[in-house]
Amino acid sequence: MSSHKIPAxxxxxxxxxxxxxxxxxxxxxxxxxxxxxxxxxxxxxHCPVCTSxxxxxxTLLPELHALGVDVVAVSADPEAKATDQIALVxxxxxVGFGLSLDQMHALGLYVSDPRSANETDRPFAxxxxxVVNADGQVQVTDISNAPFARPDLKTLLGGLxxxxxxxxxxxxRGTRAA
Numbered sequence: 001m002s003s004h005k006i007p008a009x010x011x012x013x014x015x016x017x018x019x020x021x022x023x024x025x026x027x028x029x030x031x032x033x034x035x036x037x038x039x040x041x042x043x044x045x046h047c048p049v050c051t052s053x054x055x056x057x058x059t060l061l062p063e064l065h066a067l068g069v070d071v072v073a074v075s076a077d078p079e080a081k082a083t084d085q086i087a088l089v090x091x092x093x094x095v096g097f098g099l100s101l102d103q104m105h106a107l108g109l110y111v112s113d114p115r116s117a118n119e120t121d122r123p124f125a126x127x128x129x130x131v132v133n134a135d136g137q138v139q140v141t142d143i144s145n146a147p148f149a150r151p152d153l154k155t156l157l158g159g160l161x162x163x164x165x166x167x168x169x170x171x172x173r174g175t176r177a178a
Contacts, residue, residue: 017096034070
């Protein structure tokens with residue numbers, strides 16, 4: 001089944017997932033007074049690259065918050081696996097779990113089947129990042145089909161600094177229709 005990518009500049013879909021620690025998490029809707037949100041989709045517990053990436057994301061959180069950017073992470077893992085992995089990361093940003101196949105496809109993510117039961121027990125999303133602006137539009141997106149190809153978080157932070165600076169009047173890029 002192919003997914004349709006969310007076009008840059010379009011509205012980010014309203015997607016709710018369960019949140020580690022209890023409750024629900026609506027991804028793409030900034031919380032706690034922030035006006036933008038970065039949604040980081042990670043593969044799951046079976047991915048050590050994801051654990052490192054999520055740890056690095058935590059180190060950049062104060063700078064992202066200073067720009068007005070809320071941060072959330074989400075995977076298709078069930079609660080127990082997400083809890084185990086996130087215990088290694090210990091993030092201060094919210095983490096959602098249980099992303100469904102329909103939700104993965106709504107986000108336009110690449111979806112993989114496990115190579116074996118040792119990897120995981122269900123289809124999972126490959127990495128994706130969505131930066132949603134104050135109007136609920138996809139300002140920046142990066143979708144990968146492999147764990148090794150994802151944006152450098154420090155470079156992304158620098159880009160968001162540039163975009164958020166009103167003097168630059170930087171538009172959403174990649175919106176020209178075919």
